[in-house]
Amino acid sequence: MIISIICRLLILYDHEIIEGSLQRPQREFMPTSFLELMELLSYVATVIGIPLAIMTFITQERKERQAEQEEIYDKLMDHYAEIQEKLFEYPELDQHDTPPTDQEAYRRQRILYEMLVSLFERAFILLYGETDPAYTRMWNSWLDYIDSWASRPNFRALLPDMMKGEDPDFVDFMIMATGMELKP
Numbered sequence: 001m002i003i004s005i006i007c008r009l010l011i012l013y014d015h016e017i018i019e020g021s022l023q024r025p026q027r028e029f030m031p032t033s034f035l036e037l038m039e040l041l042s043y044v045a046t047v048i049g050i051p052l053a054i055m056t057f058i059t060q061e062r063k064e065r066q067a068e069q070e071e072i073y074d075k076l077m078d079h080y081a082e083i084q085e086k087l088f089e090y091p092e093l094d095q096h097d098t099p100p101t102d103q104e105a106y107r108r109q110r111i112l113y114e115m116l117v118s119l120f121e122r123a124f125i126l127l128y129g130e131t132d133p134a135y136t137r138m139w140n141s142w143l144d145y146i147d148s149w150a151s152r153p154n155f156r157a158l159l160p161d162m163m164k165g166e167d168p169d170f171v172d173f174m175i176m177a178t179g180m181e182l183k184p
Contacts, residue, residue: 096152
């Protein structure tokens with residue numbers, strides 16, 4: 001494509017069009033002055049440079065978008081890993097079917113659940129509704145985490161109280177995901 005454009009420019013530049021013939025003009029094309037040579041080079045630079053610049057720009061945009069996606073995923077997963085570490089550090093908090101036996105364990109479990117809700121809200125705001133397939137895959141992973149935690153009785157018991165002050169769209173999503181009556 002680029003070669004055909006350059007050829008057309010050369011033919012137009014040469015100002016010799018032979019009607020009804022596809023043969024090359026008899027005169028050899030050779031710029032006769034430095035100015036004509038510079039003009040020819042500017043045409044070549046335009047024909048090659050602009051498409052090359054556009055392709056470079058598109059490639060860079062894709063790389064930046066991919067780096068942004070990886071950064072979002074890594075940050076969210078780092079926060080989730082911190083929560084998991086807390087569960088290993090305090091195994092009594094990892095009991096989600098029966099209420100904690102003492103006030104301190106209850107307080108810690110509530111803080112842990114608040115951290116989870118905050119993380120789920122952040123994932124919702126950053127990923128939910130995105131049309132890019134990479135964001136959709138990330139969101140589906142977080143949806144699995146939300147579903148897993150929402151099925152645990154202790155988490156469900158505290159969820160209505162933890163939704164107070166949260167993003168209204170996130171609360172609407174959690175109503176749909178859990179089937180519970182929740183209010184922002």
